[in-house]
Amino acid sequence: MSEEPMLSTHALTAGYGDFQALFGVDFEVRAGEVVALIGANGAGKSTLLRSILGLLSVARDMVRFRGESVGGSKPHAMVRNGIGIVPEGRRLFAGMSIEDNLRVAIDYGRKPQRGENVASLWTIERIYKLFPILRERRDQVVHNLSGGQQQMVAIGRALLTQPMVLLCDEISLGLAPKVIHEIYDVLPMIRQAGTALVLVEQDVSLAQRASDRLYCMLEGRITLTGDSNTMTREAIAEAYFGANHAVA
Numbered sequence: 001m002s003e004e005p006m007l008s009t010h011a012l013t014a015g016y017g018d019f020q021a022l023f024g025v026d027f028e029v030r031a032g033e034v035v036a037l038i039g040a041n042g043a044g045k046s047t048l049l050r051s052i053l054g055l056l057s058v059a060r061d062m063v064r065f066r067g068e069s070v071g072g073s074k075p076h077a078m079v080r081n082g083i084g085i086v087p088e089g090r091r092l093f094a095g096m097s098i099e100d101n102l103r104v105a106i107d108y109g110r111k112p113q114r115g116e117n118v119a120s121l122w123t124i125e126r127i128y129k130l131f132p133i134l135r136e137r138r139d140q141v142v143h144n145l146s147g148g149q150q151q152m153v154a155i156g157r158a159l160l161t162q163p164m165v166l167l168c169d170e171i172s173l174g175l176a177p178k179v180i181h182e183i184y185d186v187l188p189m190i191r192q193a194g195t196a197l198v199l200v201e202q203d204v205s206l207a208q209r210a211s212d213r214l215y216c217m218l219e220g221r222i223t224l225t226g227d228s229n230t231m232t233r234e235a236i237a238e239a240y241f242g243a244n245h246a247v248a
């Protein structure tokens with residue numbers, strides 16, 4: 001694998017004021033890959049996503065996207081460049097309808113490149129094909145939807161910014177297992193459409209099943225990385241909890 005990854009971080013450090021939350025994080029996603037990022041509460045997963053997206057201040061050369069150093073660019077510029085986000089807590093416009101929430105994203109997204117196949121772009125119609133329940137309820141106010149349906153809107157909205165890589169921050173959080181499966185079942189279709197995925201996930205088995213590669217973080221550092229399907233539970237437990245943790 002000699003080609004440069006689509007998105008990468010290089011010895012990335014970041015924090016909040018005097019508090020350092022990330023310590024030299026090297027992370028990469030290649031075109032078409034699904035990469036999971038796991039770790040306990042407070043490990044630094046959301047901070048890594050925020051740093052990539054420009055919500056926290058980082059040095060320019062700490063983040064590279066499609067061959068350019070982009071660290072510290074403004075979040076809206078990152079989105080226009082092709083990095084999408086499904087944020088923790090969804091951050092939808094609760095008083096607006098499903099369709100209006102989806103529409104808002106279109107103006108803020110990546111513009112198609114010259115020569116890009118327009119048919120491959122995400123449209124509201126394609127989002128409704130992905131999640132038919134959203135079509136049925138398209139005029140309903142988001143506030144009245146279930147948590148799972150709101151998460152579908154959040155994913156749809158992010159896709160309508162035409163991301164080349166989509167960062168998903170704990171999309172299963174607080175949802176019933178059946179709903180989690182419904183949402184995870186569409187991820188292969190998103191990937192097939194050409195969008196790479198980064199899945200921040202608390203559920204380790206789910207993360208492992210859904211991804212090609214997996215990173216584990218502990219206290220602001222990457223403690224394990226490798227192919228998801230060959231990683232042992234013991235290696236993951238040690239990376240997740242620290243070397244002193246006794247594996248059952």
Ligand SMILES: Nc1ncnc2c1ncn2[C@@H]1O[C@H](COP(=O)(O)OP(=O)(O)OP(=O)(O)O)[C@@H](O)[C@H]1O
Pocket residue numbers: 016019021039040041042043044045046047048
């Ligand atoms: N806005 C903030 N101000 C100060 N410290 C913060 C802030 N957000 C996160 N932190 C701290 O940064 C560290 C990393 O937090 P982060 O939210 O990135 O972890 P996480 O792995 O995403 O955990 P979670 O699963 O709980 O979201 C933690 O010590 C956390 O307390």
